[in-house]
Amino acid sequence: MYETKYHRASSVSDAAAMLKNADDGKLLSGGQTLIPTMKQRLAAPSDLIDLRHIAEMSGITKQADGSIRIGAATTHAEVASNDDIKTALSGLADLAGMIGDPHVRHMGTIGGSIANNDPAADYPAALLALGATIETNKREFSASNFFTGMFETALDEDEIVTAVILPVAANTAYAKFPNPASRYAMAGVFVAKTSAGARVAVTGAGQDGVFRMPDMEKALDSNWAAEAVVGIAPAEDNMLSDMHGTAAYRANLVTVMAKRAVAASA
């Protein structure tokens, strides 16, 4: 690892000031992607600003309108085991419990995951399907405006994700096909029966990161059943194709995972 300077922030404004003063600073949350990346010398920030000790960024609250607010520094383990989430958004709790392994889930955070927007990360599928709001120290984004491409988000360089707000949905479920070696999603599909209709979002498979499946949504609106999505697959042109699987293989996986998710949501 190259040299770096560590700073521990005590508030969001403190972190913003530290980031502003840094030459080439990076925000450090759970660090389960950033630290391994720095170990490989694929990232060399001059400064690290640790967000893990900012009390206002942590915790899960059920709000008056029923929606759930998750502080950005909340760990995957906390999301997976939270009773409000297990009741109102069981698919989200299941998804959080499938990220990495138990030890990674003790450190990794929802804010870190979405700010990195790894094309194989799990959370983006849930946020896009549920129509989440992403709150930063400057403004709010809808999930559809936030995730802009592979490892790309609409965040400014000096912007900090502070929380995620998730409206509740009647039925939610997530199904993923993990790569047998890395355990990252080759295709992960989150389905939700929301007040605005059926929503289907896919991670792991697309070249541009997370995306929705409008044809599946239409089919599920008239029939919320696994057989409704049979024969509906994304265009192969937009799928990742690499040593782990061809575009055609991934396109098919999306359909299979969507079927499994709908079946599990009942």
Next chain:
Amino acid sequence: MTTVSMTVNGKQISGEVEDRTLLSTFLRENQGLTGTHIGCDTSQCGACLVHMDGKAVKSCSMLAVQASGSAVTTIEGISQNGQLHIMQKAFKENHGLQCGFCTPGMIMSAIDMINRLGTDLDEKTIRHELEGNICRCTGYHNIVKAIKAAADEMAEVLEAAE
């Protein structure tokens, strides 16, 4: 250099480190606690597991400065008064190891598993929860057996205490 202070195995310690020093390096090289192993360098093997503030974490995937102010328990800190921890004893009795390299991480993972899920563990759960620990000898069978035996013994101890 930065001074880090933390509780390690119940003892308040401090040391001088570079900010880029990993917690695993600090424990091994600064504190001489070489029971924490480095198996993979890719955050996958779990040989470096320690408990930080009661939760199992990969000490190779965090900086020592991140752990400053925390309470850390390593494999050296789980025996008491010269008596092996029930989990250590079960690994010994069930031969839950082959070369022994992954064993400290396996034991720290197994104790964390029981802390989180309780002692009523079936084989399927144990295997699933070991996702973050790799045994290069593939000696999982006896590892799983050892964890099950320790969980059963801990349940008995808890029951007797009630």
